[in-house]
Amino acid sequence: MDMRRIVAVLAEEAEQQIQGRVWELLPSDHALALEAEAGLRKAVGLSDIQEELPQIKRLEHLREALAVLAACLARTRGRLAWFLSGAANALEPVLRWRALPAGAGGTFDTFLPSPEEYAEAEDAVRRLQGALALITGSGDPGDPGRRPDGA
Template sequence: MSMCGAVEQVVREAQRQLVDGGWDPAPADLVLVRETASALAAAVGPAHVQEGLARIDRLAGLREAMAALAVTVARTHGHLAWFLAQCSSELAPVLHWRALEAPDGRSFGAVLPTEEEFVDAEEAVRRLEVMLGRVGLGG
């Protein structure tokens, strides 16, 4: 399954929990949700912008998104932490990517992602950002 598909499943589960009352974010969590949504939007822009960037910049943006998720997970507990931790797990392959050639083979197992993998990961971040934006606005 693609990263975007996996994140989409987690987002759907979170939306179900929000609708059925199984997850009622506290005001402090809503502040974190808004901050995280903003950080994700700043890290990964619209598709037409991202696709024009150099591979190293695209990878940096995805890593920044992962860092934003990690910081939020460290600052909260309960449903929000569980939700973002699962999304982070689905995006974890990004942490094994590299943008630079490693001619001597010494890349610690890091691999060059394909264009499709970049697009998939970036779309997953965008999907998560949209969902968090809706939660942060109370909708």
């Protein structure tokens, strides 16, 4: 299953739990989910902007998104932690990517991802951002790349 599909399944489950009132965010979780949403939005921009960047910057942005998820995951528990854990797990392949040629010597089991793999991971981050916007009620889940400031 690709990253986009895993994230879509996570987002769907979150939406069902929220609509079914199985998952109601505590105020502290709401603030943390808003922080995660903003961090993901800042890390990975809109597709037309990301695609123009050198691969090393694209990888840097994807790693920043993983860092946002990890930092927020470390500060919560329960359903939000489970959601963030699933999100980080979906993006796990990014941890084995590199943007530089290997040269002489080993690569520590890393590889150069294709442009399609970058696009898939970036789309997954945007979908996560959209899911967090839905969870917090701060945005339109139908437009995961939309920024609250209209940009």
